[in-house]
Amino acid sequence: MPCTRAALIVNTGSRTGAQAFARAEQRLTALGVPLVDTFGLRDAARLPETVEAVLADGCDLVVLGGGDGTVSAVVDQxxxxxxxxxxxxxxxxxxxxxxxxxxxxxxAACEVLRSGKVVDVDLGVADGNYFVNVASLGLSVAVSRALSHDLKRRLGAAAYPIATLKAYRGYAPFRARLEFPRGDHAAIDIAEAMQVAIGNGRYYGGGNVMSPDAGIDDQSLDVYAIARGRFRDHLAIVSAFRSGRFVEHELVTHVATREVVVRTDPPRHINIDGEVVTATPEVFRVVHNGLHVAVPQASTAARLETELP
Structure with a gap:
């Protein structure tokens, strides 16, 4: 994969970041990736300024080591x-x-940067905040608050269902309204919503699928709302998260759209790729081909549609 100047930025506070930093630098150098800057950052708050600095330095490949939060932290840059x-x-x-x-x-991920290809991916945006995976409100915000850094570090992916059960107990539903400014759907009212999510990519929440047809280059957002129901109904929905077929459940409303306005009563905080940064009412829209990403040659997630330098 052609590049002239590369920077390696690793969130060493991520689950395996500290151990992987030296290995990644060694491997990329051995593969001939032209590293000119390397940064191991324990403070994730420094990620945006570091990316801005390497871009100003002329780097045409920015290698990020970390989780979804690391990627989300620098999408705006x-x-x-x-x-x-x-x-x-x-x-x-x-x-x-x-x-x-x-x-x-x-x-193997380092090898992608030598022998892979570049594709364009869509982004979601709300209130100037870009996201690669999902924006959500309702129960998911309560889950994110229950999902402590220590819990994720100790339990890994198992932390998600534990935090979900903790947040579910006693959670109060809310009134939600979905409006579609482009006229592709009639407005939708949910009298007692538990959660509303707006997905850009295919996966979220540790491997859950937004919908069977969700993609990251389809020029649309997948929007779903889960209504209040019996615990066993919600268990059935959760059990279908991995396939994306939960959207077929009678308590789930699902549409694909390029733009949606979400209103709630009472107002609800909105979690964007793991960070609570805004609140309802809010407008969400898709940004087509917003980001260049290096992927394996065999990846079918997206394709290159814009010209590279």
Whole structure:
């Protein structure tokens, strides 16, 4: 994969970041990837400024080592740039890497940066905040608050169902309204919603599938709302998360759209790729071909539609 200047930025505070940093630097150098800058950051708050610095330094390949939160933290800096994003999946869920077909093994992910290809992917955006995976409100926000860093570090992917059960107990539903400014759907009202999610990619929440047909280059967002129901109904929905067929359940409303306005009563906080950054009412829209990403040659997640430098 052609590049002239590459930077390696690893979130060493991620689940396996500290151990993988030295290995990734060694492997990329051995593969002939032209590394000019390397950064091991324990403070994730420094990720955006570090990416801005390497872009200003002329890097045309930015290799990020970390989880979905690491990728999400720098999307705002990379959107619309000519630089290509490379991903070393070192987090708990690694849903973006899973969507793109990037292998979890560090050596194999490094090999992608030598022999892979570049594709364009869509992004979601809300209130100026870009996201690669999903934005959600309702129960998922309560889950994210129950999902402590320590819990993820100790239990890995098993932390998600534990946090979900903890948040589910006593959760109060809310009124939700979905409006579609482009006129592709009539407005939808959910009297007692438990959760509303707006997905850009295929995977979220540690391997759950947004819908059977969800993709990251389909120029649309998958929107679903889960209504209040019996516990056994919600268990049935959860059991179908991995296939995406939960959208067929009678308590689930699902549409695909390029733009949606979500209103709730009372107002609800919105979690965007793992961070609570805004609240309802909010407008969500898709940004087509917002990001260049390095993927394996065999990946079918997306294709290159814009010109590289």
């Amino acid at each position: 990379l959107v619309g740039e000519r630089a290509v994003l490379g991903v070393l999946p070192l987090g708990t869920a690694n849903d973006f890497a899973r969507t793109m077909g990037i292998p979890a093994d560090v050596d």
